[in-house]
Amino acid sequence: MSEKKVLVEVKDLKKHFKVGKNAILKAVDGISFQIYKGETLGIVGESGCGKTTCGKTVMGLYPATSGDIIFDGIKVNELKGKEKKDFTRKAQIIFQDPYSSLDPRMTVGDIIGEGIDIHGLYTGQARTDKIYELLRTINMTSEHANRFPHEFSGGQRQRIGIARALAIEPEFIVCDEPISALDVSIQAQIINLLIRLQKERGLTYMFIAHDLSMVKHISDRVGVMYLGKMVEMAPSYELYTNPKHPYTEALMSSIPIPDPETEREKKRINIEGEIPSPINPKPGCRFASRCRYATDRCRQETPEFREVGPEHFAACHRIGEE
């Protein structure tokens, strides 16, 4: 286990947005994690918990409020100019919405070739060949290169987005809910494509999603986020069979089981109430207001994100107490 090489390391990352006078939206509030080379780290959590912000901040699309992002030994969150451009060759992102992520005025060939042009990788015939090769990688043909995004379906567009990210041969790809805007049959197509590409090219993924079954399927390790904090992180089998944090526990119990009898027998843990606002959050454990085990200590003291088992991290006071 210790032989694994750390590719991306995030240390106490914070991203706060000023939303008004004395109001700060703490979208990502002090999270730390590592991503090993060649693995897939899944990030799950409900809407508005900061998953996407976390992904975009790691990519440098949002400047981090504080904390460090270390990519392959280089601190990337303060890079400027040429070094920043070099980093963009190594890390790419696939977006959630396949409709707004492709420029409607550009042909598919130009969209895919944009990274190649920016970094000056290939020109002329070599560029065309590379684009055709990428189109074949995503199961499309060279005749698609002269078409415009509006001529394609959601799944095809998402594959074009993947080809654009692959064009500059990155090592690391942030997949920002790449399947949530697609219907189920297409989701499998995209997931299988991503898995195939990972095998062929040794890619490292940070896979953001809210579909728990899908994340389990694709990820080596999974992190659970709640209101800007990482509440639990473990290898995916461990997390799905032995969740420690009460929030993860409730999340896991919500996964439908494709067997009517077991599904009927299953005890579901319901979380009461709505997700609290991330604007000026109260001190203490973020989940305390909805947690069925919450004590006074939870409401006052922020739990530490600590190791509770081999490779298993969680942030809860309760763990190890009883």
Added chain:
Amino acid sequence: MEANSKLIFESDDFEVVGTKGLDAEKISKPSITFWSDVWRRFRANKLSVVGLIILVLVVLMVCFGPMISGKDYQFIDYNMKNIKPNGTYWFGTDEMGRDIFTRVCYGGRISIIIGIACTVVSFIIGSALGGIAGYLGGVVDDFLMRVIEIIGSIPYLVLIVILSFVLGRSMFALVFAMTITAWTGTARMVRGQVMQLKQQDFVAAATALGASPARIIVKHLLPNTLGIIIVNLTLSIPSFIFSESFLSYIGLGVQPPETSWGALASLYQTRLMFDPYQLFFPCLMIVLTVLSFHLIGDGLTDALDPKLRK
């Protein structure tokens, strides 16, 4: 009966009857570029096509009319004054015996040139400043928007009167005076569009690919604002022609011996009681031009809006 009784199937029992391979990804429709699609939808709108035809005819007449009539627009012939339209003088003559057809053509040149010049100038200034405000945001945006509000709050007639005193009554002064207030509308529009576009994921994708701000503006933001800019161009040319006519009519615009449709209307209204045809022709030209631009603009709005695509 016997065939149906078989309950366990082997994979050999099945054969592929549906599609195989990549056929599912084939598109049978020929590829259409954005602009050919726009042209296709523009053509579908009959009224806009009529507008385009009228405009082409007006422009042809203005360009080649004087050659066809073979007369000089300044030539005065007192023996020929106030002649009603006939075979020689198609639009008749005025009280100094000048050929109205030729004068309307020459006036049209000035009117249309002023309309286009004002539009071009105000769109260059407006889109540059609006684009900067929208793209950079923050303090720059605040500053530019306050400037726009201040300029917008000065009545433009007052500004034009003052400017015509300072700069004299030349065509340059007229264009300058009309554009100094008009660019603010363009700037607002482009700013709004750019602000909306820069939130789109494809801009984020370009940033993630390492694109410079200049590349994002040239490759992504400008082509995507072009549609709305073109619509507004076609709608602002007639409004400038209108303003010019109005200013010339009240004597602040084009000065003799130069003439424009507005100046002609102003001159010929004195003969309205006796020779109404003199006022009729310049007015008709203004109406036809403005109407045709509006019809074209209307058709372009529909043709350029991707949400209305059928």
